[in-house]
Amino acid sequence: MYDLTISQSIDVQDMAVLYGFSLFETFLINSSGRAFLLDRHVDRLLDSMSFFNFNIDIAKSRLIEAVNRYIEENSIRDKTVRLTVTCGNRVKSIKSSVIITTRDNPYRGAEACEKGFKLTVSGYVRDANSIIVRHKTANYLENYLVGQQALQSGFDDAIFVNTSGEVTETSKSNIFFVSKGILCTPGTGCGLLPGIIREWVLQRAQGMGISCMEGCYTIQDLQQADEVFVTNSVMGIMPVYAIDTVKIYNSAAGSCTKALKTRYTAELERA
Template sequence: MIVPIVIHAGAEVAVFPGDDRILLGEGLFETLRVVEGKPCYPRHHWFRLMQSADMLGIDVDLPYCEWVTHLEHSLRKANLETGGVKVLLGAGSAPRGLLTKGEQPRLVLTPFSCAVNTKPIRLISAPWLRDAANPVYRHKSVNYLEAIMARRYAETAGADDALFFNLENTAMETTIANLFLISGDTLYTPSLSSGVLPGIIRGRILELGKEQGIACLETELTKNQLEQADALFLCNALQGIRAVQSWDGFTYNTSHPLAATVTELLSKDTCHERDSR
């Protein structure tokens, strides 16, 4: 059974021992938004974490009820009403070597305060291409050096974030968010086969769109399609939806009515709340 470590305001320091596989990049994380003292989409985050842990061979016994208990305990301990909580799952201690298997995975929860940034974002294409077949991109792993380098490149170029493209030169995602394109009355987003992370909000937008009769297509998005788009927006679990002001010099409508509709649907989403189903 996992014994969670909760960090808040420096009250505790979580130190992964030097033999933990997370120091080789063998670890996962989830970042949940917190509203009115409750974690948002806890079941969705738990399912993705457990699915990735299983795929990576991380032997973790964490039933959903215990997951929720750990989250709620961390938020009470931090007395947090609004913000987020980051959850790290390390693969556990193991002898040296790439093929050794970790034991006793560690779960570290860090509640934090933050505000939602609604300012439209400026994007620039990352200067290198990703391989869509790389399985790392399909998991929310702690391997974030590439994203850090891309974000620094964007900042140096006067942008806010970098948009990745794959070897086929179709759009993927930014360093921290999934991408949506609006053309007419249709939503488009890169398919999972493009090499993107199956984002929690991305998935809910597709599900809500289907329920509400909004045309939503998962497909390959070319640079020409991005150039001709009416609007672009990004989404992630912490920030929700954020309009794109520009990408590589092309500008977009930052107050598109369809984006506003999707934002409203998310604000009323019942799956947003904690549940015990």
């Protein structure tokens, strides 16, 4: 069993430094100091560690305990916490590092939460067959650059399409739309990270009697939709009011978006 200690630094020969080879999870801490959906985040992290054959053996319970202890010792409330596990370096006999950090939630009380997002379509094409696209790795430069380019151009984020012209995700979130009463989202085969909040939305929507469909969709499908919203573990559910020059709504998010957002907010506070 791996001797779990929280690292304060990383060896310069760690594969995380050399090649961006590390995995991470980011999650919200509510006003009571509880991490939302921590169990699922740790599950995904461990699944990816197994997929990439990380040379460590960390029990799920110990990771959860470490995160909860960090939250308690630092009196964290209404912030985000990031749990990172580096690959280490077997050749150099460098062990993996476990790092926990925190930062303010940039969407808490932000104007964007009321107004919604305006998205653009990125000129960078997503490879649906990439071996890393379905895992939350720190190899994030493409996403970062695309997101920054969108911000500099007056948008909140950018949508990736794959080599077949199918919508995948944005630089930092999954995407949903409502058409003819059906909640739709790109399937994982399109080339995207299956987010924890994406999973939550699909499960809760079905429980609320909302028909859901995963499939292959185009930008035109989004622009012709009745509602569009994006999701991730920091902002939760964010309505989209425009894609490039096409308005999705003028003054208020749609009923499906509102219902899911209300449910999300309630569960976040009850976590």
